[in-house]
Amino acid sequence: MSNQWPLWEIFIRSKQGLDHKHAGSLHAADAEMAIENARDVYTRRMEGVSIWVVESKHIHASNPDEAASFYDPANDKVYRHPTFYDLPDELKHM
Amino acid sequence: MSVQDLEKIFQDKIDADIRIEPKDWMPDAYRKTLVRQMSQHAHSEIVGMLPEANWITRAPTLRRKATLIAKVQDEAGHGLYLYSATETLGTGRDELLEQLHTGKAKYSSIFNYPTLTWADMGAIGWLVDGAAIMNQVPLCRASYGPYARAMVRICKEESFHQRQGFEILLTLSRGSEAQRRMCQDAINRWWWPSVMMFGPNDDASPNSAQSMQWKIKRFSNDELRQKFVDVSAEQVKILGMTLPDPDLVWNEDKQHYDFGAIDWDEFWNVIKGNGPCNKERLEARVKAHEDGAWVREAAMAYAEKVSRNSVKKEIA
Amino acid sequence: MSESTFLFQYVLHLADDVLILGHRNSEWTGHGPILEQDIAISNIALDLIGQARNFYQYAAQLSNEEGISATEDSLAYLRDGWDFRNCLLAEQTNGDWAKTILRQFFFSAHQVDLYAWLAKGNDTTLAAIGAKAYKEAIYHLRWSSEWVIRLGDGTEESHARMVRALDELWKFTGELHTPVPYELWATGAGIGPDLSLLRLKWEERIKNIFDEAGLTYPSTQWMQTGGKEGRHTEQLGYVLAEMQFLQRAYPGCEW
Numbered sequence: 001m002s003n004q005w006p007l008w009e010i011f012i013r014s015k016q017g018l019d020h021k022h023a024g025s026l027h028a029a030d031a032e033m034a035i036e037n038a039r040d041v042y043t044r045r046m047e048g049v050s051i052w053v054v055e056s057k058h059i060h061a062s063n064p065d066e067a068a069s070f071y072d073p074a075n076d077k078v079y080r081h082p083t084f085y086d087l088p089d090e091l092k093h094m
Numbered sequence: 095m096s097v098q099d100l101e102k103i104f105q106d107k108i109d110a111d112i113r114i115e116p117k118d119w120m121p122d123a124y125r126k127t128l129v130r131q132m133s134q135h136a137h138s139e140i141v142g143m144l145p146e147a148n149w150i151t152r153a154p155t156l157r158r159k160a161t162l163i164a165k166v167q168d169e170a171g172h173g174l175y176l177y178s179a180t181e182t183l184g185t186g187r188d189e190l191l192e193q194l195h196t197g198k199a200k201y202s203s204i205f206n207y208p209t210l211t212w213a214d215m216g217a218i219g220w221l222v223d224g225a226a227i228m229n230q231v232p233l234c235r236a237s238y239g240p241y242a243r244a245m246v247r248i249c250k251e252e253s254f255h256q257r258q259g260f261e262i263l264l265t266l267s268r269g270s271e272a273q274r275r276m277c278q279d280a281i282n283r284w285w286w287p288s289v290m291m292f293g294p295n296d297d298a299s300p301n302s303a304q305s306m307q308w309k310i311k312r313f314s315n316d317e318l319r320q321k322f323v324d325v326s327a328e329q330v331k332i333l334g335m336t337l338p339d340p341d342l343v344w345n346e347d348k349q350h351y352d353f354g355a356i357d358w359d360e361f362w363n364v365i366k367g368n369g370p371c372n373k374e375r376l377e378a379r380v381k382a383h384e385d386g387a388w389v390r391e392a393a394m395a396y397a398e399k400v401s402r403n404s405v406k407k408e409i410a
Numbered sequence: 411m412s413e414s415t416f417l418f419q420y421v422l423h424l425a426d427d428v429l430i431l432g433h434r435n436s437e438w439t440g441h442g443p444i445l446e447q448d449i450a451i452s453n454i455a456l457d458l459i460g461q462a463r464n465f466y467q468y469a470a471q472l473s474n475e476e477g478i479s480a481t482e483d484s485l486a487y488l489r490d491g492w493d494f495r496n497c498l499l500a501e502q503t504n505g506d507w508a509k510t511i512l513r514q515f516f517f518s519a520h521q522v523d524l525y526a527w528l529a530k531g532n533d534t535t536l537a538a539i540g541a542k543a544y545k546e547a548i549y550h551l552r553w554s555s556e557w558v559i560r561l562g563d564g565t566e567e568s569h570a571r572m573v574r575a576l577d578e579l580w581k582f583t584g585e586l587h588t589p590v591p592y593e594l595w596a597t598g599a600g601i602g603p604d605l606s607l608l609r610l611k612w613e614e615r616i617k618n619i620f621d622e623a624g625l626t627y628p629s630t631q632w633m634q635t636g637g638k639e640g641r642h643t644e645q646l647g648y649v650l651a652e653m654q655f656l657q658r659a660y661p662g663c664e665w
Contacts, residue, residue: 002189003391005444007181024244025178026446027187029393029560036445036553040170041451045251064118074247140445147440150647151433154656154665155483156463159436167437167452174445186644210455212656212665262665269663378441386443388571389507399563 006055008034010042012049024068028053106308113239116182124308125183127301130240131310132180133190139173141194143376145209146218155399156213162215163260168255172248179240195380203361204287213266213273213280219259221288221326222283227252228322229292237309260329267333272292274335281330282338289353290361292319296402320350327351416595418472419495421536422485422601423592423638425465426496426621429486430646431517432458433506433582450553457546462486464539487657488614491646498591499582501646508561512579513553519615520586520608521547527603534665536601555619562623572625584633589611593638 004029008055023042028034039064042048051081078084086092100119107114110325114120132223141164150166153159177187193199194304204222209215230252233245293315305311323342330337341354424523435455442448466482473480499517504510525547528540561568587609597604620627636642656665 003387003394004186005390005394007178013310024175025181026174027444028388028446030397032556033393033397033446036556037450040449041174041446044171044453066114091350094261112499140440143440150436150439151652152655154487154663156459156466156486158665159433160459162454163436163439163456163459167449167456170440170445170449170452171443174449177445234444266665270660272660273663285553382441382443385506386447387559388565389443389447391569392559395568396560396567403572408504 010038010050058087136176175244178224179244203364206372214274217280217284223255225291232312414594420594421469423495429462429495430457430500492640511557512575513611516550532600559623562625585635590638
């Protein structure tokens with residue numbers, strides 16, 4: 001039997017108020033151990049205040065081959081951005 | 095899409111400095127080169143722990159002991175970041191370790207040299223880590239995303255290593271006669287192996303051109319080596335020591351140091367396994383892995399037991 | 411013995427325990443069962459050596475106040491075995507991962523209550539060191555407890571190895587809670603805890619984890635002691651020979 005521990009993806013919140021950000025991955029036998037390993041591996045220099053771990057096999061990713069159909073259609077929808085709207089300078093607080 | 099089209103898109107991305115990410119299409123040779131280079135680098139980090147870990151239990155002060163542990167621990171971390179990055183290319187750590195343990199994969203030859211005195215902790219930090227940093231900084235811009243990100247993290251941590259190494263040597267250089275002797279002796283032994291760390295001369299480095307085109311590599315071996323010699327030749331003056339190279343001399347025209355011929359025979363012999371410590375280093379890694387097998391198995395067995403029980407509970 | 415001597419010895423005892431244990435743990439660095447755990451045990455070693463430095467610095471200060479010059483390093487590197495006051499448990503060899511884990515678990519289960527007590531004790535320096543060390547000990551206890559459970563309840567082999575480790579180490583655990591004169595003095599002065607009370611908490615912690623791990627709490631009563639008064643097992647000599655080598659071979663140098 002292969003005794004390789006499963007791979008986990010590690011997300012770290014570097015300080016209160018920020019999102020958790022992907023830091024890397026590591027091997028651990030269970031979630032508890034993954035959190036502790038993440039603490040020792042990825043926060044040795046006070047890089048974090050909160051840790052999420054997700055077993056890598058549970059991550060589903062979009063397919064880069066479909067990037068064109070996925071992301072390009074957003075290109076021509078500038079009306080989603082506030083600068084699209086032409087308003088007089090006198091208008092404040094908007 | 096044809097392979098030619100895919101290859102064109104791929105190279106265009108690289109030329110435009112757009113990073114390649116794990117699920118992107120990439121040529122097999124690119125993937126292979128990366129796996130080889132990254133795992134070799136990871137292996138170097140963990141084999142590199144051994145010559146220094148040697149001295150943890152003999153470190154001469156509590157402060158030195160703590161910083162040395164922290165440094166060797168960082169190297170474990172760096173190995174881990176690199177193994178993780180390599181795993182994104184589809185090769186598991188188990189397989190990579192297997193390649194190391196069977197001698198199929200290489201690691202940096204420098205770690206096949208022995209650490210004989212405390213001054214070696216200083217010389218490794220200053221010269222070996224110094225050479226490594228020079229190699230590694232450009233890799234922070236490597237074309238493969240996970241590799242580049244791992245290198246950014248590593249380089250950030252690595253700078254303390256070189257500083258603590260130099261500090262060790264500086265203290266010795268200002269110490270007793272015996273300490274100064276220790277210091278010079280360590281520099282003498284580590285200098286040439288460090289110069290060799292940049293690899294064969296450019297005209298003898300067959301894979302370099304392709305790696306440069308793929309932006310896995312950004313400077314040639316000889317360029318980096320020259321930079322290392324230039325920097326070290328100045329730094330050694332602060333120690334009041336000398337580098338063991340009678341041909342080392344400033345060249346006003348080139349604005350670089352000239353230096354003596356490298357003993358490539360020794361280089362290739364150490365790579366082939368004839369270095370002073372090749373056998374011990376590999377044996378130590380294999381032993382740690384084999385002695386740890388029952389531990390890894392037990393943790394896995396326990397995790398499976400717990401998850402089975404929690405499923406049972408849910409059903410009940 | 412004078413008060414200052416008692417205090418000095420008590421602080422040295424606290425320092426020696428964590429230096430020797432940290433030194434032992436650091437022997438794993440580079441040789442751990444998996445990279446992630448190599449990093450974990452090295453972290454614990456670093457915490458312990460950090461604690462040792464704090465205690466030694468305080469001991470050196472006490473010594474200097476008495477007119478006897480000392481530094482954290484002279485105390486760690488220039489005393490011989492009979493002056494070391496660590497518990498015998500700390501100096502025992504690493505053995506396999508099971509033995510190292512169990513040794514750490516026994517210690518951490520003691521240290522959490524010891525440090526919690528120091529943190530509210532009468533000596534302000536020890537209280538400050540204790541408060542910081544307490545947080546570290548809590549984590550070490552959590553980490554080692556989980557490993558005791560995993561190994562005790564993992565595979566047949568890991569269980570057997572834990573049983574063997576228990577057999578090797580149990581006789582050294584009694585000393586943790588058997589007070590020597592400087593500890594009795596510390597208790598009386600409100601500086602250190604009453605070890606008989608700590609013993610009850612310790613036993614409960616061990617029993618709870620052993621229950622989960624499927625390990626039997628030993629009934630053996632006979633315990634080895636002496637470390638806290640400088641009578642050690644053979645192991646300490648080897649630790650000191652290695653640790654103190656440079657300071658002894660090149661006396662009076664800066665490093």
